[in-house]
Amino acid sequence: MENCAAQSEAVHESLKNVILVMHAAGMLIPLSAEEHGDSRNEGQLWHITQEKIEQFIPGFIESIVTLSPPVPSSVELSTTPALTAEKLDPHPPIVVQPPTATEADEGTSVV
């Protein structure tokens, strides 16, 4: 039971990291109600993603990406150490960093 819970939590964490990075890169932009008919690719991707994730974790994507904060227009590349998921709070700018060999098999860091 504990293993299953750990597995579920780790997969959640992994999915959360990917969504946060995509959001920071401007690929996943939340749709407000009036923008639902938006034809932009980012809007469509959000809609499809939301529908897909709702099937196995209802309300998950809305809980990690709120509708209000502005989305950075570009991905910031940095040489600082990778952030861990525990250190992330809901609003900081998210740093996307190419993975290195040393961190390749690490557990749940952001990238």
Added chain:
Amino acid sequence: MDGLNIHAGRHQLTLPVLVSLSRQSTSASSEVRHAALSSLSRAILGPLVVVSRADIPEIFQRVLYPLLETLIVASGSIETTESRLRASVLLGKAFMRFEVSDNVAGEDVTECWMQVLDYLGRLMQIDHSEQLVRFAFLFDTHSGGLIWRTALRSPRPFTNHSKM
């Protein structure tokens, strides 16, 4: 030889290695499995393997998806759970590297993203179904002996081709 051919040649050299590491990552031997998954993670996420944009789908389809597929159908145990965890982290990181960080042209990632979501969703659903199965075994122990013995027998974590 022009740059394109060099890239294609390099990919033809590295892909079989990655495919092999992917298969060994579900080996019956825990040492082999652990070492293969670590090497595969380093190879895919590290700087040593350079993958051109055109070759990225092949990395997902021939290396990562088969690994996840095998792990999903494997019977549940602590070792399987650990491998599933590491493979799901690798899948997420590979997506972030190839389809987010390296995707400077802003190409459409919908297809790959849907596949990644599909696998992560299936991993979570396995989690729930295994909990239900375990609960059923525990419940049946109050009434039947045969099911109790079946439940006690620890299943082989991996039963694929690469038995050591």
